[in-house]
Amino acid sequence: MAAPNFSTPIERTADELEAGRLLFAGECEFFFGAQQLGQLPDPDKPEIAFAGRSNVGKSSLVNALTGRKALARASSEPGRTKQLNFFDLAGRLVLVDMPGYGFAKAAKSVKEDWQEMMFAYLRGRPTLQRVILLLDSRIETKASDIEVMDLFDKAAINFQIVLTKCDGLKPGPLARKLESVRALAAKHPAAHPEVIASSSETGLGMPELRAELTAFALPAIG
Template identity: 45%
Template sequence: MMNFNEVSFVDSVFSLKRLPDPLYPEIAFAGRSNVGKSSLINKLINRKSLVKTSSKPGKTQSLNFFEVKERMFLVDLPGYGFARVGRKVHAGWEELISGYLLERETLACVVVIIDLRHELKATDREMLDWLQYNNIPALPVYTKADKLSKNQQSKQAAALDAALNFAPADRLLFSAKTNLGCEELRNRLAAYGEYNEYGETNETDEEE
């Protein structure tokens, strides 16, 4: 059973040459700057501040690896869609992110975090289209649901579904404040960690 409470920081990676050994399936978390990515990951692993949050967009510039005890890596990607960084820095982010997503054989899924309160942003559509084009599994998560009433949640989610051509079963509603969708997200991500590339479970057989 995957235990998301047993999580430790591994490394901040600024170069593809410094990636950790590909020991486990990996779940990457992507989203626009300040969309609530760090808050979502902290809630997922039931910690308050293991993943650092910041009010300053564009702060995360590395791939931050966290290990779910000997089962899975969670990878916090730099936020995208923030214009107030130098062109050179932005190009570096893109090279780091796209290189990781395209080349990492143990990447199992990319969680794409989208703010439920707003219309679909072009950068979110581009990210999901790019992942689909490259046959990389993606799970959209509509976050900050607590900011809306139940009726507004339904309307906004339906609008995003239509814009992305997704069915409700293809995504999740989430709130870091109310725990909405948190357990379901854990269950979905745990399923990616049950099997390795050879179709074998990650659990080690006990010697008889």
């Protein structure tokens, strides 16, 4: 098997991009929130989870992907929300909004609880297809980001890095950021080789990410 290519962007066909557009233009509704593993809904559809540090723009990205303004809502107190939020996308895919991590003001016990619950979810969820790990393009990668990547490696869960807020960078700095993050991803066995640059404000990267995730969805009916 050829080694993953961490340097060359993946090209999508027009059909793949259109399939992604159609899926994410469909109905998307919140249907379950779980604060404990025993409360998880039945695993009956493919799931894509979204993870990232508090204030990385996770809620904004989920809203932009689905074309909604307030489907996912950011907590007013980062680090307080510990709930896994489940959204049904057109009956074909489930989007899972994971609690943010890396919150400096949170108590040590809260951080430990997050890691324990998230690791148990990641390792034990049979329908989980991929985790989208969001990193803020404007700041350096934090130690907590590396710890989470190590957690994904340990859980043997495929994850893909998406850079957020890329509209805040000029082309040169963005290209250098992409290069450095690709090099970081290459060090992690569970990482997907493609890093996607995105912006919830301009729509950058949304068609490509929709196309990528649509590959995991159940077939359309009719």
